[in-house]
Amino acid sequence: MSIRIYNTLTRRKELFTPLEPNHVRIYVCGITSYDYCHIGHARSALAFDMIVRYLRYRGYTVTYIRNFTDIDDKIINRAAEQNTTTEELADRFIREFYIDMDGLGIDRPTLEPKATAHINEMIDLIAELIDSGFAYQSGNDVYYSVNSFPEYGKLSGRNLSDMQAGARVSINEQKNNPMDFVLWKGSKPGEPTWDSPWGPGRPGWHIECSAMSRKYLGNTFDIHGGGQDLIFPHHENELAQSEGANKAPFVTTWIHHGFVTIRDEKMSKSLGNFLTIRDIVKQYHPEVIRFFIFSTHYRNPLDFSETAMQDATAGLDRLYSCVAAIDCLTAAGDLNVPSLISKKDRVKLTSMEERYQQAMDNDFNTAQAQAILFDTAKILNKIEQQLTENSSPEDVHFLRDTLVVFKKLAGIMGLLQEDAVTYLRQKKAALLEGLDIDELTIEAMIKERNEARGVRDWARSDQIRDRLLAKNIELKDGPEGTAWVIKRNQI
RNA sequence: GGCGGCGUAGCCAAGUGGCCAAGGCAGUGGUCUGCAAAACCAUUAUUCAUCAGUUCGACUCUGAUCGCCGCCUCCA
Known part of the structure; x- marks a missing residue:
């Protein structure tokens, strides 16, 4: 019994074996901090929250790093619009980020490094890349030379000639190859700058993840994750930087989750169809959001709609109702009364955890895992309805024991964490208002x-x-x- | 144009080379009830976009066709 994970790099599901037995090192690309988080950010955070919880449940020690990008063009522009500093803006939206994430009950990663706190590490890395011929200075900028890394494109399944045929790459006279990407940007007036061997400037986007993952997880680590849109160019470039500098494989397993769509379109600011987490939390219980997110496999697109959220609400209520019914049972029956739990149902209930693991071991199939919870709830309900005043207390104990495991498994997805009776009562009170x-x-x-x-x-x-x-x-x-x-x- | 993904019941959504194709929502029937509602139970795809092929056997593998989506520019 072991975990199989779909690896973007190899394009297939692989048996997961951490480099160091029982210890998983994972790096996830976090947010660029310049605005409120939307439901897509929630999916990302929740997907990896679930993955980390499951790995821990399976007995691994997990070191989980998720960064904050707190310096880049968008932050600079937004700060200028708001007449504030990039630092103030970024810090403000990191605080807002935590409000959203805490509201969703997302566990904090082991460490959440900020890009601006690792400028020196980035400078060191860039210097190494220049020394070993992977990067060059041009004017006040430093670029990574994609031609110097023969495997460039291996993550995203592209090759340089195809990409150039696509020709949506802006022509920049300073680059040797249009696909070369910037490691260090020479400063422009009014922008935040740091000193470097190449003059004052600031880091390019991709270098921060190479520098911080190396610092906290080493040259090679187990899992690197993010949204599917990060595969190219961000992760492709990170890979080129890290393997170029470290002369070692960068990451064993790449995990990329799908998008949240609205009316089957990707959310985007230009379409004006994005929903912030706090908009949604106003209307729905955090566990409803989690239920919704995990009702689809993490790699598939997930369409947000009113109907989908109502379905999720109904489903979660059903699970909570089951828990509440068992919680309210009293075990004051007659020990001499034979058990009314059939052998078949007993087997089904005792095998729940094993079936749950099978589902989750298969590339974290939360949709199937939820089905197993419903399957279990159905049997628990059936038995609970059959119980009478003098039913055997053993039966009640058995239901309660099952329920403990049931809640533990649901907890990996962050579900059923509230007292069921309270949940249902609060829900009623909220509606009554x-x-x-x-x-x-x-x-x-x-x-x-x-x-x-x-x-x-x-x-x-x-x-x-x-x-x-x-x-x-x-x-x-x-x-x-x-x-x-x-x-x-x-x- | 290049790369990748998807198409399973009214809707959402798992799945595997071979017992009856999970589960949820909605629907229908039943239990309960003075009648109801809720709750609970039961039930709902001879079929997995289409057409070929491989195979003893495919929804699952291969090819083609149609349709949808994403990435290739910042993006979870």
Whole structure:
């Protein structure tokens, strides 16, 4: 039993074996900090949060590095627009980033280095590249020479001649080859600068990840991740820099996740169709967002829609309802009563964890993992419904034990982490706020109706029920009395 | 133009060379109920874009065709 991961570099699923037994080193490209994060950033952070949690669950020690790009063109431009410094702008949006990520319950990586705190490491790396002939100075800039690295293009599956035929590369007189990319940019007036052997300037985008990953994870490490759009040019260039400088393989396994789309289009600022995390969190519980994100395999596109979020809400509620039902059981039955759990169901429940692992071992198939949770919930519900007052306490214990594992497995995706009864109650309270009726009124009307029902005055009883229904309150009469819910489709 | 991916029931979405093609949402039937609703249970694809081929056997492998998407410029 071991984990198989799809590796972008080899374009196939491979058995995952860390370089150092039981220790996984992983580097993920984080945000460029100049704006609020959108749902795509959430997918990225959540995907790797899940991957790291699963690796830890499988017994690995994980060193997880995720950087902040806090200096680049976009930051400089945005800071100028807002009449502030790049430092202030970047720091501000890093704080906003944490608000969003914490809200989604995302675990902090081991270390979150900032580019500007590693200028010296970048300068060292650039100097090494120049010394060994992979880079050259031209004017005040330093460029990486793609022709010096014969394997250039191996990650993205391109070759230099094809790319030049595409000819969307801007012609720059200072470059030897149009595909050469900048390692160090000579400063322009008004921009933040750092001193370097090539004059004052600032680093190019790709070099920071090569420098920081080397510092914290070494020349070669296990996993490098990011969005599919980073494969080219960002990761291709990182690879060329790191392997050029280190004379060692850069990364064993490259993991790239798919995009979040809206109406099947990629989110982009130019289309104006991007949604920020905080817009969505206003409307949906963080676990609903997680449920939605993990309902599709991480490499596939994921289309955001109102319907999809409602489906996710319904699904999560179903799981929570199951947990709540088991949580509320009391184990005060008769030990002499034989178990009513069938052998088949017992096997299904005890094999849950193994089946979950099989799903997750297969390239972190969270969609399948969720199916196993639902499968389990169905059986738990069935048994829970069959229990009577004098059922064997052993049965209740068995359900509870299963539930402990159930919650643990759901927790890898960050689901079912709240107390189920509280979750459902808070949800109800939140919904109630949007209605022009309060809980006391509802309770009073229910009491009145039950008095009517007591004397079999069905007309009056139904009238009260209809009045509540007009307020979107639905009643459910059960053996324990009358409960009420808010109509789901009125959300 | 180059590279890569996708096309599975009303919608979403797994899957594997060979037991009945997971699961969710919606729908339908049942249990429950004074009647309901909710909840729970059950049920819903002779078929996996199309057409060929490989194979004893393909949704799963190969090729072609049609359609959709992404990257090649900053991008999760």
